[in-house]
Amino acid sequence: MKRILLLLAFLLCTGLSAFAQKQIIRTDGAPQPVGPYSQGVVAQGLLFVAGQVGLDPATRKLVEGGLEKEVPQIMENIKAILAAHGMDMTHVVNTTIFMKNLAQFEKVNDLYASYFTRDFPARTTVGVDAIPAGGAIEIAVVAVVPFRKRKK
Template identity: 40%
Template sequence: MKKIIHTSEAPEAIGPYSQAVVYNGIVHCSGQIGLEPETMEYAGEDVESQAKQVMQNLEAVLKKAGSDFSKVIKCSIYLDQMDDFGTVNEIYGNYFGENPPARETVAVDTLPKNAKVEISCVAYV
């Protein structure tokens, strides 16, 4: 059975999607951008501030779903410019231990609300 995940500890969806969906013990987290849940404003204009907020948002969604970063099996990272790869990679790496999940990182033309970074993930409960 499909279970919809919603937490006020992460930003409200800005479109017709759920923060996450759990199905057969797998958590499919929608992409998060660097919006603060309380204000729906960016944590900062720089990629570092936004990346840190993205990871906090994902952590909140995973927690609500009964999971955490140790159970993440796949991530997708989208950057508005590949020059930010090193900064985002360092922040992202702080959330994963010795056996990090599979991942791809791509640069795209534009992200929702002109974000600098968006990250989604798949985990198990």
């Protein structure tokens, strides 16, 4: 019995060791990092997407038009990072939103809702003084990697 327990413990530990690794996600479909961070990192069965602002991936400049243009660009950037790992918005389980002007919360809800139609992720929204690149909003997400995508 003791040998069986030791064998099971060994198999469990070695089988889970693959989840202790991290994988860096990169795509040209989203803006390249402007500092020492990655667009996305897979670890422990989760994909952590770095906070995105409304930068156009081609020009690396903030899209013009304020919140109404920034949110769709941000969400497209997030979708591109998810897609680089074979995922989509249905895999998102948590969203963190940083806004310069919380009075625009309803507008963000309207724009956000078009990307999540059911089984909504958990969400936190925080008011901040400044956003990188002079943006009005920044959004970061965490997504669950489907079991078939997890590498051993």
